[in-house]
Amino acid sequence: MILFYLPLMASLTPFNSPSPLLAHQYYHQPPATVDNPCNFVLTFTELSYSITKTPKSPKNKHHAENATRTLLDSISGEVKTGEVLAVLGPSGSGKTTLMDALANRIDKSSLRGSVTLNDENLHGRLLRAISAYVMQDDLLYPMLTVEETLAFAAEVRLPRAVSASKKRERVQALIDQLNLRSSAKTIIGDEGHRGVSGGERRRVSIGTCIVHDPVILFLDEPTSGLDSTSAFMVVQVLHRIARSGSIVIMSIHQPSYRILGLLDWLIVLTRGRPAYSGPPHGLPEFFKVFGNPIPDGENPVEFALDLVSWLEETAPDAVMTLVTLNAMNHEARRRTTRREPFLPLQYAVRNSISVGRLVSGAMMDATAAVPASYANPVWIEVMALTRRSMTNMWRNSKIYALSLAQVLVTGFILATNFWRLGHAPKDAYLRGVFFNTALSAIFMSTVDTLAVLIQERYIYQRETAYNAYRHSSYVIANAVTTFLPLFVLSLSLSAMTFFAVGLVGGTDGLVFFFLALLAAFWAGSGFVTFISGVFSHVVIGYTVAAASFSYFILLGGFFIHRSSIPDHWIWLHYMSLFKYCYEALMQNEFGGESSSRCFSRGMQVFDVTTMANLPTAKKQEVLAAVGKELGMLNFSEDACLITGSDVLHEQAIGQLSKWNCLLVMLAWGFFFRLLFYICLVFGSWYKRKR
Known part of the structure; x- marks a missing residue:
């Protein structure tokens, strides 16, 4: 088969010259000129990637042999500064897999071949500093405006050496570059709040990733779900980004005529193999040589994709012929194309920094060979993240108003049911019931924040995957943002119930009661935050959190006293968040000066x-x-x-003082947030393996 094509290929030049039909139909764009003098060339050679599925029946050798599936097979190509490379193919052809391979999202031990920038291997730290990856789904804070969203990206991505005025100028320039001026003051929006359109939302997602002028921009299906006009505007923006001095690589489903005119290179995949790789205007000649000329007036890409899909189903041998023809064309282009000179990678990066690109973490001097990991110190990141969360929370105040209303209703019910308890034996028991009910309501109410935390975690994972900010900064900002609502809820509940129930201790007792409720909210929210880092599914996380709190309450000391808990369950008693707060409240009520108070005469x-x-x-x-x-x-x-001391003794309360119990609760809150941080660190940078 190859011998059949050799004479034909010898008589042809690579398919780089546009046909007259294509030239007047849609190739109206100027040639790729780069304003930025820095020159980068991304080269990928013989990329192959396979996955191995565990055989259902190890005894079946035939099944075991078919357990390996090839997702990428010997894909090569090159794209340089100022160019747009589009990866196309039918569903399941390997578009996203190829994008992941180029973006270092596949484990090196599982990927064969090489990916180089200026002929030097790309390591993870450098790639994350000089590139950005835009996912298919647009996950943004819904209550922030377009301008605020981009301003936050500038604040964390641009170093503090860049003045505030320069950052504002960058944001305004970005708004114009993305054609977002008319919607700059509009919120992003969600299901319950009307905001920007789908195309504008996609452009905002792109803007958050390019605020620091990355050298390489990866995009997974940036036109998915958009109408033709919105899709064209998105790709037009990407075209301008490339011409301003970036390498743009994207997967795309089915580009229109107008979009095709904005692309410089295409890779059409068929079951992980390149059916065509070259400029768009080479498609007609390529398929003419293959024996299936593209009819006049038909979109070449649509024809190519339809033909590839049809051949996959009806003529697998013809697909291999197409792949072989493309390999020969690629080799002919490689031999006949003179490669433009470029600087070694180290000097190219230095030059980019010196002219204002790669400012994400740049050391802002020409001697920096590699940008630093992060653009700003921790405290600036924490301030920016806290400000963003506070703004989003304030504008989405209905959720927090409902939480406050829930606490107020709970406080009203508790106050009216336990009104002015006396000091009879029954009242001593009812005080314990009141503490148990109040703490149970507090712990269960913290579960309601799980859905918001999981949604934010997805945004966090995308932002930190390419070093927008540190994991620790997010955890600290999350704790700071959480604390203010917890303070208000604790203050409201304690003010409504302390005097109404008739708890003892006066002002000192009220202050400790408030601190104990705050510690309960703090520890409970910390546990829920940890659960959100472990489980990505809201229903599963909610079930685990609610069940855990139920066990904490059951073995916390009210229903089953410590002296009555079997040895094989005593560990859960000491792990119970309920135990320490309940014992602190009981000691505040029945200990100290109240220890000699008589509750039964x-x-x-x-x-x-x-x-x-x-x-x-x-x-x-x-x-x-x-x-x-x-x-x-x-x-x-x-x-x-x-x-009072008899009441505490009966319930086996007194191992720790009330203040020590309070400190344990605070420690639990910090401990669970530390576990949350560990979950984020080990789960944020996902790489596909075999």
């Missing part, structure tokens, strides 16, 4: 028994008999039978 002991309705004389006789039996001569109706 003489005949009050009968109030919680079946003898409560006996005549007073009979009760006195029973008390006298019990006193005589116990050798207590003063065992009368006025004798104190149960004090």
